[in-house]
Amino acid sequence: xxxxxxxxxxxxxxxxxxxxxxxxxxxxxxxxxxxxxxxxxxxxxxxxxxxxxxxxxxxxxxxxxxxxxxxxxxxxxxxxxxxxxxxxxxxxxxxxxxxxxxxxxxxxxxxxxxx
Amino acid sequence: xxxxxxxxxxxxxxxxxxxxxxxxxxxxxxxxxxxxxxxxxxxxxxxxxxxxxxxxxxxxxxxxxxxxxxxxxxxxxxxxxxxxxxxxxxxxxxxxxxxxxxxxxxxxxxxxxx
Numbered sequence: 001x002x003x004x005x006x007x008x009x010x011x012x013x014x015x016x017x018x019x020x021x022x023x024x025x026x027x028x029x030x031x032x033x034x035x036x037x038x039x040x041x042x043x044x045x046x047x048x049x050x051x052x053x054x055x056x057x058x059x060x061x062x063x064x065x066x067x068x069x070x071x072x073x074x075x076x077x078x079x080x081x082x083x084x085x086x087x088x089x090x091x092x093x094x095x096x097x098x099x100x101x102x103x104x105x106x107x108x109x110x111x112x113x114x115x
Numbered sequence: 116x117x118x119x120x121x122x123x124x125x126x127x128x129x130x131x132x133x134x135x136x137x138x139x140x141x142x143x144x145x146x147x148x149x150x151x152x153x154x155x156x157x158x159x160x161x162x163x164x165x166x167x168x169x170x171x172x173x174x175x176x177x178x179x180x181x182x183x184x185x186x187x188x189x190x191x192x193x194x195x196x197x198x199x200x201x202x203x204x205x206x207x208x209x210x211x212x213x214x215x216x217x218x219x220x221x222x223x224x225x226x227x228x229x
Contacts, residue, residue, distance in 0.1 A: 094215065103160060107157045
């Protein structure tokens with residue numbers, strides 16, 4: 001069975017600084033990879049996903065992530081954060097083939113952007 | 116706004132009771148998913164439906180059941196409620212439910228069991 005590890009439960013960062021949120025996964029088969037963001041009192045919104053092809057994936061709001069198969073990682077980055085990026089970020093995987101579209105989530109990383 | 120609606124937004128009930136959570140998927144989406152978000156278990160997949168049929172099952176308790184109706188809305192029924200069932204329950208939808216397809220999440224129903 002697949003699993004997802006987000007080692008950092010909280011990441012404080014100053015506005016306009018770069019940020020990296022780490023995600024590692026474990027699976028015995030191929031996976032699709034996702035990053036979702038959850039703003040307070042809202043549902044989850046897809047930031048970006050990796051299915052195949054280029055390992056550098058660009059998403060919404062200036063975020064990007066790089067798939068590294070050898071390190072089984074899919075870290076999320078943004079070169080310059082804004083106050084509005086304060087939210088919880090979830091990395092998720094689904095196995096392919098045969099995993100359906102079931103998502104397995106990490107425990108989340110709370111990004112707190114400070115002035 | 117994802118286009119997925121969930122009712123009610125909040126629900127407070129007592130142990131041993133039964134509740135029904137409702138979800139309307141985005142227009143045109145045939146597949147519906149239910150997830151539970153709790154402090155101790157995190158975000159967990161419960162069950163997936165596609166066009167009225169169960170497609171995949173996750174860590175869903177026997178006390179919980181779900182169905183998807185012909186108009187594609189879905190209901191999650193939680194019975195014999197326990198304190199530990201207090202959580203945020205999300206519904207998501209996608210067009211066909213195939214692997215890798217983006218899931219669009221509703222705002223959730225927050226359940227508090229007292």
